[in-house]
Amino acid sequence: MLSEELLAILACPACKSKVKLVADRWLVCQNPECRRKYPIKDGIPQMLIEEGDKYVDVSEEELAKLEP
DSSP: OOOHHHHHHOBOTTTOOBEEEETTTEEEEOOTTTOOEEEEETTEEOOOHHHHHTTTTOOHHHHTTSOO
C-alpha cells in the first residue's frame, strides 16, 4: 500500500492531475477527460503514459477485479 505522503505528491504524467488509489492496486487520474489508470506492481506505481493508456476504458469497478 502506498503511503499518504507519496499519494499526495503523485500526479498523472499525461495531464498532471491528481490521482487516487483504487483497490490498493491502481492509481486513477481524477481528470474526467484523461481517465488513465496506472497499475501498482510489487508496490511500485507504473506511472508511464503507455501503461495508463491500456486501461482508459476500464471502469473503477472492473479495476478492482483485475490483477495489475
